[in-house]
Amino acid sequence: MSCVHYKFASRINYAIATFDGRHISLRDLKKQIMGREKLTAAKYDLQITNAQTKEEYTDDGALIPKNVSVIVRRIPIGGVKSTSKADAIRSTEPVMGTSTLTDVASASISLAQLTKTANLAEANASEEDKIKAMMLQSGHAYGPVNYGKKPQGPPPPSYTCFRCGRPGHYIKNCPTNGMNASNLALGLKRALESPEVS
Structure with missing residues (x-):
């Protein structure tokens, strides 16, 4: 019996997917991993990358040889959306190329407004700004304003x-x-x- 060693990028140890023959198709490997890990195909797709060569397998008919180690990443069905400002500018730019940075800046929330937002996950801002806002929110209770309060009366x-x-x-x-x-x-x-x- 042949096998492919796989592990998710966030894990330390490899697991084994077994099959008969010298190769397994990418489609069959994804099905087997999803079954073993109890993932739903309706929500996620899997990105499979060779651990040694860093080659990403993209064609579902691609054959993966036996005894290979692969890295698996879960990705949303629609693919990964870019959150960088440069990609946001490119995606909002019309065909004529008349869009400017002010169009993107007006669409997103400023950091001051973001720190007052309760649900940062749904906020219209870059991931870096969300992280900065989260750090400011979490450290607010420990700020110097709250230290040294002396009893009065x-x-x-x-x-x-x-x-x-x-x-x-x-x-x-x-x-x-x-x-x-x-x-x-x-x-x-x-x-x-x-x-x-x-």
Whole structure:
């Protein structure tokens, strides 16, 4: 029995597709891989590339010899759409060649608007801009604006000063601040003995 070693580009290990004979057609290999990997033919097509020579097999009737290693990539049925700005300009350019960069720029969203967009996947922008917006969105909670927020007003009734152990003030406003260890111990003793709570 003959075999072809295949692996998806995102995987580490190869799997084996077996067949009889010295060759397998590209069409039969795709069917076997889709069956083994439980992929639906209605959604995806497979791009098969020789792992050693980097030759892409495009003709469904192409014969792939036994004992060859191939790299498999899933692609949408309609093919891969380019997201680069240069390709976008070329695709929107009319036959006469009168399109300009401003036409493409007006069709896409600016980065400032993109950072406020909830669904970046559906946004009309390049993949690079979507990634930049995602990075800005994810880091917003950790920005310097959110650091160092100091409590304002009196502490809640449940708060107890960690320095003197008494409620009513934050540790930064503790009356024992500036005392050395012996004076602090004396102050704590007096505070615990007095019935008055500040």
